[in-house]
Amino acid sequence: MNIVVCVKYVPDATADRKFEDDNTVDRVGVDGLLSELDEYAVEQALQIKDKQADDTEVTVLSVGPENATDAVRKALQMGADKGVHVVDDAIAGSDALATSLVLAEAIKKIPHDLVVCGMASTDGGMGVVPAMLSERLGVPGVTLGSEISVEGETVKIRRDGDASTDTIEGSLPLVLSVTDQSGEARYPSFKGIMAAKKKPVETWSLSDLGVDAGSVGAGAAWSVVESTDARPPRTAGEIVTDEDGSGAKALVDFLASKKFI
Template identity: 65%
Template sequence: MSLRIVVCVKYVPDASGERGFADDLTVDREGVDGLLSELDEYAVEQALRIAEAAGGDASVTVLTVGPEDAREAVRKALSMGADQGVHVEDDDLHGSDVMGTSLVVASAVERAGFDLVVCGMASTDGVMGVLPALLAERLGVPQVSLLSEVSVTGGVVSGRRDGDTASEVLEASLPAVVSVTDQSGEARYPSFKGIMAAKKKKVESWDLEELDLDAELVGSAGAWTEVDTAVERPARSAGTVVKDEGEGGLRVAEFLASRKFV
């Protein structure tokens, strides 16, 4: 039986741009360029390696939730080599926090069918890192998180988690959810052939009705958290220039001591 792998990806604001909040205090996703979250590229890469190790007896589906532009994240993953994509889009999803998002993702994963769900360690906008655990709970399957190595053999997913002082090897029976770190292996670059092939690959579009979800459970209406206030970061002030006339080191030490850095 073919191994069904689902990779969860997110379309996020470019970290190199000026990120901020919209008028309703949700993340501004229209005033800045977006892209496939870099940390999710590692998840796509590991899913493709697992599929390749299965000798072609596996399929990789890329799943994202978000507005129309989020489809670009799916296309990027397809150009890397994934087989098909799913884009969940619905106006009522606006303002969803991780609780609502995990509900939608779990419903979409179940509809797509899965043996293994692969996630990045966190998104580069919210940086919460809890969606894999919430997803596993909603799906009722085990999770193995923060892996720097991952493989699937005989219906078991296993991998290595590296800590500050030690590494541990973990495993779980399929179906399961795993998350991988940015140490799991560099993501491949899409080739020209892959980019052209991605244009012909199927991307399904689903909404809340097709997932049989109530709009009140997601979006701003169903969010467990909200941003109360937000202020712009103050402009960086001019620094203090110390002209070294033989006592530069002393002046620097005095400055650090005055700020209680030393």
């Protein structure tokens, strides 16, 4: 079996994130990492590999700036076999539609039976790329799995909703997305870190995929950020003292004035 895992290099949520002058997210001047939600996708792909025959291969695919190689390397350290990094200046500012186009064309060049994605990216949070990939590749899409099993040519998931739990299945080849409830992602071991240094990572451009640069990037995006405002600085909190036993009432009055209660 050949498994492709789509991963994204995202700005570190704990870093000082900002927008570029063109209102796109700064992905170069800020520390980045492998999206946490995509770690679950890598983990599930590796678990499927562990249960399959020895010839199962996991390829990690990422579309992003030069530093996105770090996300690919992290997945290789976890246990993936090889990586592909699509990098091209024209891709900057792409929306979900363009991103799914680039991913789909890259996946077509990679032997694949199963494509695994996280439920969403931690920076955009849209969660629509897996369904778009399913449509572009012309294969079934089985999404938001919290429990995954593969038996022969059949992939079965449990999807937990607010009101019900559903069991959904599809036949390979297909696109699968998994949630953060699917299982804790493993930490790279020292052996895995050392082994990752020898694993191949190919770098492709848009021309390698046959994708027109005019169909991606901010200029081709269906949605744009018109303007941004910096988050206001935090202000000092209000201290409620309780010198005469009135502290509880003062606290309740404060909460009520803010409509918290």
